Amino acid sequence: xxxxxxxxxxxxxxxxxxxxxxxxxxxxxxxxxxxxxxxxxxxxxxxxxxxxxxxxxxxxxxxxxxxxxxxxxxxxxxxxxxxxxxxxxxxxxxxxxxxxxxxxxxxxxxxxxxxxxxxxxxxxxxxxxxxxxxxxxxxxxxxxxxxxxxxxxxxxxxxxxxxxxxxxxxxxxxxxxxxxxxxxxxxxxxxxxxxxxxxxxxxxxxxxxxxxxxxxxxxxxxxxxxxxxxxxxxxxxxxxxxxxxxxxxxxxxxxxxxxxxxxxxxxxxxxxxxxx
Amino acid sequence: xxxxxxxxxxxxxxxxxxxxxxxxxxxxxxxxxxxxxxxxxxxxxxxxxxxxxxxxxxxxxxxxxxxxxxxxxxxxxxxxxxxxxxxxxxxxxxxxxxxxxxxxxxxxxxxxxxxxxxxxxxxxxxxxxxxxxxxxxxxxxxxxxxxxxxxxxxxxxxxxxxxxxxxxxxxxxxxxxxxxxxxxxxxxxxxxxxxxxxxxxxxxxxxxxxxxxxxxxxxxxxxxxxxxxxxxxxxxxxxxxxxxxxxxxxxxxxxxxxxxxxxxxxxxxxxxxxxxxxxxxxxxxxxxxxxxxxxxxxxxxxxxxxxxxxxx
Numbered sequence: 008x009x010x011x012x013x014x015x016x017x018x019x020x021x022x023x024x025x026x027x028x029x030x031x032x033x034x035x036x037x038x039x040x041x042x043x044x045x046x047x048x049x050x051x052x053x054x055x056x057x058x059x060x061x062x063x064x065x066x067x068x069x070x071x072x073x074x075x076x077x078x079x080x081x082x083x084x085x086x087x088x089x090x091x092x093x094x095x096x097x098x099x100x101x102x103x104x105x106x107x108x109x110x111x112x113x114x115x116x117x118x119x120x121x122x123x124x125x126x127x128x129x130x131x132x133x134x135x136x137x138x139x140x141x142x143x144x145x146x147x148x149x150x151x152x153x154x155x156x157x158x159x160x161x162x163x164x165x166x167x168x169x170x171x172x173x174x175x176x177x178x179x180x181x182x183x184x185x186x187x188x189x190x191x192x193x194x195x196x197x198x199x200x201x202x203x204x205x206x207x208x209x210x211x212x213x214x215x216x217x218x219x220x221x222x223x224x225x226x227x228x229x230x231x232x233x234x235x236x237x238x239x240x241x242x243x244x245x246x247x248x249x250x251x252x253x254x255x256x257x258x259x260x261x262x263x264x265x266x267x268x269x270x271x272x273x274x275x276x277x278x279x280x281x282x283x
Numbered sequence: 284x285x286x287x288x289x290x291x292x293x294x295x296x297x298x299x300x301x302x303x304x305x306x307x308x309x310x311x312x313x314x315x316x317x318x319x320x321x322x323x324x325x326x327x328x329x330x331x332x333x334x335x336x337x338x339x340x341x342x343x344x345x346x347x348x349x350x351x352x353x354x355x356x357x358x359x360x361x362x363x364x365x366x367x368x369x370x371x372x373x374x375x376x377x378x379x380x381x382x383x384x385x386x387x388x389x390x391x392x393x394x395x396x397x398x399x400x401x402x403x404x405x406x407x408x409x410x411x412x413x414x415x416x417x418x419x420x421x422x423x424x425x426x427x428x429x430x431x432x433x434x435x436x437x438x439x440x441x442x443x444x445x446x447x448x449x450x451x452x453x454x455x456x457x458x459x460x461x462x463x464x465x466x467x468x469x470x471x472x473x474x475x476x477x478x479x480x481x482x483x484x485x486x487x488x489x490x491x492x493x494x495x496x497x498x499x500x501x502x503x504x505x506x507x508x509x510x511x512x513x514x515x516x517x518x519x520x521x522x523x524x525x526x527x528x529x530x531x532x533x534x535x536x537x538x539x540x541x542x543x544x545x546x547x548x549x550x551x552x553x554x555x556x557x558x559x560x561x562x563x564x565x566x567x568x569x570x571x572x573x574x575x576x577x578x579x580x581x582x583x584x585x586x587x588x589x590x591x592x593x594x595x
Contacts, residue, residue: 061377062356136446140453144411144441225413225450227441235442239348240418241375 064244069251072244080233080245084252087230090146090218091260094153098214099207101154102161106203109162110169111191127159131220139225149221149229156217157210164209168202169195204268211264215257305338306507309359310496311350312343316540317466318549319386319494320363321533322556326518328532335510351379351497361498361511366491367419370572373590374581379497381568381591383512386494387557390465391420393427393481395458396451404431404481410457413443413450420460422578423483430487452476465551469544489570492557500589509594512561519556526553563593 046066052058053065060068073080105123108115135152142148172195180194222231230249237246312320323341326332332339342359344350350362351369355377364372369381393412395401401410404427414420425435443450447459448470462468464480471478484490496515498508522529530549534541568591572584 059355059376059378061352061372061375136444136449139443140446140449140455143455144413144443144450223444225441225443225446225455227439232442235444236418241352241372241377 061241061243064247068244069247072242073248073251076245076248080230080249080252083228083230083233083249084256086146086228087149087215087218087222087253088256090149090221090229091153091214091256093146093150094217095157095210095214097150098154098157099161099210102158102206102210103165103203105158105162106165106169106199107191107196109166110195110199111187123159123162131156131217135220135224139221144225144227149218149226152221153214153217156220157214160209160213161203161206164206165199165203168199171202172198200272201274204272207268208261208264211260212257215253215260219253305333305336307338307340308332308361308507308511309340309342310511311353311359311362312341313347313350313363313365313494315343316341316537318533318545318552319390319463319465321522321529321549321552322385322515322518322560323363324518324533324537325522325529326514328535329518329521331514331517332511335514337507337510337514339511339514351377354497354499355379357499360502361496361508363494364497365419365493366495366568366571367422367575369495369497369590370575370581371418373585374583378500379590380500380503381492381495381563382498382503382508382594383496383515383560384492384494384557384562385496385515385560386552386555387492388555389483389488389491390463390493390555391423391460391483392462392464392468393424393458393460393483393486394447394451394462394467394471394478395481396454396471397477397479399454399457399479401457401479404428404486405433407431407458408433408437411439411441411455413441413447413456413459413461415443415445415447415459415461419575419580422575422580423488424460425578426488426574427481427483427486448474451478465548465555466544469547469551473543473547489574490567491571493555496560503592503594509561512594515560516558519558519560522556523553523558526550561594563591565591 049066053063056063064072105119109119110116131152134155138151138155139148142151176194176198177190180190185193218229219231219234222229223235226232230253233249234246237243237249310323312323316324320341323339327339327341344353348368350359351364351372353359354362355372361382363385366381369379372379393404395407401407407428412424414424421435421440424438424440428435428437441450441456443456443459447462448467450456451459451462451471452474459467462478462480464482468478468480496512498505502508526549530546533549534545565587569584569587572581572587575581576584
């Protein structure tokens with residue numbers, strides 16, 4: 008795959024190796040500084056407003072809940088994480104298939120695109136109770152919810168990529184005698200993968216929302232269930248602890264997906280940082 | 284212009300004849316407006332609050348867990364809440380106290396479909412039970428199961444949020460706890476799938492007040508609270524004496540509530556309103572606190588005066 012030959016007009020591809028290894032420690036240090044700053048701000052707000060613990064618990068109380076209830080949280084987090092991962096796999100697969108169908112078949116584009124856009128206007132929160140009644144209170148409804156919430160971003164991002172293949176590449180391929188299918192699989196899809204990757208990055212960030220919405224409307228386990236339960240029992244520290252773990256899962260998923268996608272879709276180069 | 288002046292004069296006159304010192308009270312309901320709140324709406328529409336020199340605003344919340352917290356945070360004066368919930372919230376450090384009672388019996392039940400496999404509580408073994416968001420239902424269920432020789436681990440608890448009836452009708456769960464005898468049972472009957480109710484107070488749970496009024500425990504000397512409860516008492520008495528007229532008052536400003544379900548619930552709720560909203564049965568509250576303590580839901584049995592009072 009030597010697609011970047013046609014990118015001569017673009018800035019030079021930066022050296023990818025610079026990102027790994029030596030840059031990791033400062034990055035972690037920055038992350039820790041930002042996190043410490045946020046925690047300090049949080050504590051400052053608690054002190055300044057004098058908010059009671061059932062309105063806004065302080066970081067210490069939440070930290071204690073996190074340690075004391077670690078087994079409980081871990082159990083529920085593992086379940087939510089597996090729902091998210093399965094939902095991601097399902098949603099990404101369906102999204103990719105839909106985008107390719109839209110790009111390849113003109114009738115699909117004409118008939119399905121409006122439906123897709125309309126489906127995006129339905130708030131998942133409104134259909135969640137129905138999905139739960141149809142698919143049961145187990146994992147299936149949460150996986151479906153996570154898949155549903157990421158389906159649209161994945162589809163549109165990938166479809167956009169498929170529509171915007173560099174005309175020069177298409178001309179070259181046609182000149183070399185490529186058929187419609189070859190054109191799609193050998194030129195358009197590879198060229199659209201950076202777009203697909205952008206869709207996936209959004210997907211990993213929002214998939215946990217889908218799973219938690221599913222847990223919110225009906226479940227017997229998972230972080231969403233734990234948060235509802237803790238809130239009803241006025242264990243607000245535990246609720247915040249579960250929320251923090253959910254955030255950590257989101258961030259970890261995003262970082263992992265980002266690293267993986269950079270490796271897999273290596274021809275999508277980062278632009279050099281703009282000078283301030 | 285003339286009309287404007289006339290209106291202005293009228294407005295000034297109206298302002299003049301209103302009690303000068305109408306004290307504003309914000310009351311948070313436990314849930315969207317429903318027949319459980321009848322005494323409040325009758326008192327409001329009949330002007331009993333106004334007679335008591337109060338300007339009462341009734342607000343429905345998005346989440347039934349919020350109102351007590353909002354009162355604790357001084358965002359409102361009075362919250363409608365549940366007695367079991369009060370015990371848990373006080374144990375969690377919320378500075379709240381019960382100042383009055385609106386519905387003096389439990390309303391919550393365990394409901395299964397009448398034509399389903401669950402004929403007795405013991406039939407729940409190995410089945411799924413749906414519950415709505417609340418902290419104390421687990422304790423009720425535990426006691427009710429224990430009386431029938433079952434443990435909590437013999438059933439699977441599923442949080443179905445507010446879709447109690449739907450969960451039951453779709454047969455995703457064998458029974459639900461948290462269904463109200465005056466509401467969900469009627470809803471099931473309207474859907475032509477009658478329910479079978481198991482009543483907590485008949486299955487080993489001490490009786491409690493379903494709906495109570497709570498306020499911050501450092502504001503109990505506020506004379507407006509007693510005035511408020513006296514107006515609620517007038518509302519309740521009118522309601523019991525004139526049920527038909529009261530229904531008209533209730534739906535006067537809430538046309539969306541005028542349906543079969545609410546009419547039935549109205550009828551079934553009437554005998555359950557506290558006739559003396561301000562009265563407190565101390566033994567009954569302490570008995571329930573001991574029950575929750577034995578179930579492991581509250582760490583100790585606090586002094587009654589710290590969380591439930593009879594206002595002077």
